[in-house]
Amino acid sequence: MTVHICHLLWSFRTGGLENGVVNLINQLNPAEFRHSIICLTDYDPAFFARITRADVQIFSLHKRAGQDLGSFKRCYQLLRQLKPDVCHSRNLAAMEYQLVALLARVPRRLHGEHGWDLTDLAGQNKKYVLLKQLYRPIIQHYICLSLEGQRYLQQTVGVPAKRLSVICNGVDTERFSPASRVQSNLPASLTAGDRVIFGTVGRLADVKNQQLLVDAYIALCQQSSDFLNNTALVIIGDGQKRPHLQQQLSVAGLAAQCWLPGDRSDIASILPGFSVFVLPSLAEGISNTILEAMACGLPVIASEVGGNPELVQPEHTGWLFPSGDKPQLMQLLQHCQQTAAELPQIGRNARTAAEQQFSLDSMVAAYRRQYLAGIRQQEG
Template identity: 35%
Template sequence: MTGMPRTQAHAEHPIAAARPVIVHVLDEFGVGGMETVALTVIARTCDRYSHRVLCLRGRGVRADRAEALGVPVEALGKRPGKDVAAYLRLTRRLRALRPAIVHTYNIGALDVAFWARLAGVRRIVHAEHGRDVSDPQGSNPRYRWMRRVLAPAISRFVPVSADLERWLVDEVRVGRARTQLIYNGIDTARYTPSESEIGIDRAAPDLVACDILFGTVGRLDPVKGFDTLIDAFAEACAAEGDQRLGLVIVGDGPARAALEARVAEYGLADRVRLPGSRDDVEAVLRDLDIYVCSSVAEGVALTILEAMASGLPVVATAVGGNPELVAPERTGMLVPSGDALALAEAMRSLAAAPETRRAYGEAGRARVCEAFSVAAMTDGYIRLYDQLLGD
């Protein structure tokens, strides 16, 4: 647990031996939607399974949260490339832990399936939360080949969107019987609409004094398309009319300096805030008027679901699983990826239509509560795990 000696944090719970052991293997336990889903599933099933987390490289900033739940997190110190020594360490740890299931995540942990089989693990789940940053369309022949070759070692691929499932089956040619779609879900009790439209302190340091506040949340990485969002916001400001617009981009990452430079080039430093990562995203969302997702590629964006649960209308790029979340002219608007002018027009359109924003926000929350709750997601993983354990 947080603050206790590492040896004590890794001590075996007296009941743990009675529960099936599930080892989750990630590149790092960092900040992102995939890691949030993993942590949520772990937290909600600790009474049913004994979870462990192995990180191929470093522990990551979410490790302490897992250990606060009594779930040990270990880092294997993998170096870039195919570090055989790290994979041998992984194999030894799996042999010692003797998991009933190994659950791996995304391309960074895909080849763990081979080493897990070498360690004697029979049941392997591989989750596909989105395509690699360097391969947003999933067309990299080497990555496709790796998935196809390792498919016989993997009990189930778990795509988090119908788009990813179609891609796995039709393009990667993983057999449909090996896939099980489980949509990401969020806590609709945590993410709720603002109780009042009055009294929002938009003069606070992380926000902007404005009439209409756009916002987005995500790692500051090129795949999120935040450069296009800033271009679109600048275009919207150039034709904003009587309304003063503001933008907040919550998150941190390697593109931060470039994005700050872009904001400065447009002379929008008084309109745009990049406050870094926040632990109270639900509070930030309640301060927004419109949520914008400008991604180049997505699986199922948790941040869109969080925004919809918060009663916000959404403008999103029509990529990946986004069209499965945002219903045009019902919960928001979809635009082509990388098209700053189309994005600006959608942002301006919603900024000028308060009744439409309200209707979209109400419909969006209803949709999330019905189809994308954290309970539905957790039940999906429990059914999958129990089915495999029964085989």
């Protein structure tokens, strides 16, 4: 029997959550599982092309802003047509469509908590908590990525422990691996010499807080000629913030040592050229980009939010700083520039941690057990 899983998402574009779905679909045994994806809004065909299986279908409900009752009807019709064995929704917006999955008689209904957004950084919005509590009887099992998410679902939403699994994201340590700067797809102008290259990858959105990194970098360059002459900054990703960040760096006279190329499909060939990976987010679940950076042998500077403390071991694989704390971030950036000779060893520690604790195989095996356990329960 092949288990048909329907992944229900807000959209399918570049992002950590979506990247995790790509990895899961590509790695699950096609003899055991087949997949469909339903996007509440729309999807990016180029991103969908990262799925290597030819039998995966993707659908868009084209949900309008606000309450769009028609999107619920379209979702119901799709689910009745597809007849999946499992409906796996992710995050709050998609959770509301689990009622549709119940009405469409989908046997197994799973929901994933992947963290919070700028409008609800701590997950304490009373309206959202009430909504999650109302949907609690409909959802048969919850999957969260971090221990923080587990505590939240148990203590705030009231999910019993027996209906909850923690499955940490995994990283493909063969695809993401250390390499020399010569092999990296970074511009030659940045890799020339011994510059310490600070880099980040992610949606250019307020919640990812790349603004803080740019502000800290500019301030350090203005304060220290040593830092100015011996560092570079790379920000991979696209979004509304990109033009503003580019202009800010240009006005500061730093455009020549900063690279903001937008979205890239060759991240695995760019990351190894970094010296240090920086993630200044205001909220995170378990960051795929941190895991990818660790697998590439990079030290990590990350804000102390969400699952980041579960990934980064201070002074061993990187450093943590209080979210939004510009002086502390500046201190860590300068520390890395001044102790550049120590960075490779911290990077090696990060690579070892990625291999031993956060392998893609472990993640895929955990999801496989959860999907099959649900089907076996139905058959029993």
